[in-house]
Amino acid sequence: MGYSIRLATAADIAHLPPIERAAAQRYLPYLSQLGLTPENLEDIVPIDFLHRAQCQQHLWVAVSPWPKDPLPKGFVVVERLVNGFFVVELDVAPGYGRQGIGSALMKHVMAAAWEQSLSTVTLTTFRHVPWTIPFYRRLGFEIVVPGNYTPSIRAIVNHEERHGFRRQVRVVMQCQIS
Numbered sequence: 001m002g003y004s005i006r007l008a009t010a011a012d013i014a015h016l017p018p019i020e021r022a023a024a025q026r027y028l029p030y031l032s033q034l035g036l037t038p039e040n041l042e043d044i045v046p047i048d049f050l051h052r053a054q055c056q057q058h059l060w061v062a063v064s065p066w067p068k069d070p071l072p073k074g075f076v077v078v079e080r081l082v083n084g085f086f087v088v089e090l091d092v093a094p095g096y097g098r099q100g101i102g103s104a105l106m107k108h109v110m111a112a113a114w115e116q117s118l119s120t121v122t123l124t125t126f127r128h129v130p131w132t133i134p135f136y137r138r139l140g141f142e143i144v145v146p147g148n149y150t151p152s153i154r155a156i157v158n159h160e161e162r163h164g165f166r167r168q169v170r171v172v173m174q175c176q177i178s
Contacts, residue, residue: 003073003101005108008059013050016061016075016091020045023091030129033169040164045077045089053077058085060108062092062101076105081152084120084177085113106139113177120174122153124160127171141173 008016024041031037053059058080061072074092078085087109092101106121113121123141125132133143146167149157153172161167 002065003062003096003099003104004065005060005062005104007057008050008054008061008072008075010051010054012061012072012075013047013054013059015071016045016050017047019072019075019093020089020091022094025094027126027129030126033128034126035166035169036164049088050077053079053088056080060105060112062096062105074101074105076109078109078121081120081122082150084118084122084174085109086152086156087121087123090123102135103139106136110139110175110177119177121177122172122174124157124165124170124172127169133171133173136173136175139175141175144172144174146172 021042024044027034027036027041028038050059059077060075062074063070063072073096074090076090077088079088080086087106090102090105092105110121113119121141122144123136125136127133144153149172157167157170157172160170
């Protein structure tokens, strides 16, 4: 792969919203199926949240090994739950997709969870976008049925729904960390 994963610095943060917006363009063909508008896909993660996550060491970036190319190519930001991490956002710049960066970022989160003696990594993703569920399954994630949601996951699903991401088009997935 050649890219390294590291904790984000304050200087990295300004480069992350453009990655998020560009990565969201992959979902444009599915908007009507998902009940979304293009506006729903803009600036999902507020910049102040990224700053807080960076201070809490809950934000990682993928960077090139070449000094002439220092800007992040992808990022993952998590929120701490009682027994694990919740992946708020995972994005890779479109020109760098399918190079293992997304997988490396997720594996890094899983390793960080293990190092902190956390038992799970949880996320939500689109149910009807063809690449999302298979991508996370390859990493060891399984679908969590609504009856098994913890109170914090239920709160996240409700929060997403208030922001236009209907629970009918979303799925909760979780990986057990051993």
